[in-house]
Amino acid sequence: MTPACLAGGTLLSAAAWFSECISLLVVLHGFGESIHWIEATFIYTFATLAGAALFFLPGGIGGTEATMVAMLREISHTGAAVASLATVLTRMVTLWFAAAIGFAALFFCPLPVSEEVEADMKKENEAL
Numbered sequence: 001m002t003p004a005c006l007a008g009g010t011l012l013s014a015a016a017w018f019s020e021c022i023s024l025l026v027v028l029h030g031f032g033e034s035i036h037w038i039e040a041t042f043i044y045t046f047a048t049l050a051g052a053a054l055f056f057l058p059g060g061i062g063g064t065e066a067t068m069v070a071m072l073r074e075i076s077h078t079g080a081a082v083a084s085l086a087t088v089l090t091r092m093v094t095l096w097f098a099a100a101i102g103f104a105a106l107f108f109c110p111l112p113v114s115e116e117v118e119a120d121m122k123k124e125n126e127a128l
Contacts, residue, residue, distance in 0.1 A: 020094045021045060024068075027086045027093075028078070035076045043071045044090070059095050 018041070025040035047068035051060025065087050072083035113121075 017045070020048075020090075023093050024086065024090045027089050028072075028076075028082075031082050031086060033076065033078055033082060033086075035078075039076055043068060043075060047071055059099075065091060 021041040021044040022037065024044045025035060025037050028035050028040065047064050048060060050067045051057075051062070051064025053060075055061070055063035057063065068087045068090075069080070069083045072078040072086065073080060078086070
């Protein structure tokens with residue numbers, strides 16, 4: 001991997017993460033909450049990392065949401081209902097929407113199969 005490729009990938013990853021952090025900010029502003037972008041970035045990033053590190057589940061399911069709600073209530077003094085709904089909406093947009101696109105891609109954009117693999121599959125099907 002070249003340094004330019006590594007730098008480009010790192011910048012793209014940072015931009016993607018920051019976009020996810022900003023999605024929390026946009027959702028909260030949509031509910032009329034006043035939160036600074038630095039707070040939203042800290043809350044989203046910390047909750048995502050803590051959820052993944054503490055619960056060892058894909059996407060930090062459960063732990064990320066619980067951490068995000070708790071941090072929104074403590075740091076930005078958001079009500080429980082708004083914090084919960086903002087967390088669910090943000091996770092739907094950042095995690096589940098991307099997962100749905102990836103899942104759909106499995107069916108609509110299958111990877112090409114080499115002739116060798118196709119021949120092996122045909123032999124196995126004939127054997128059954």
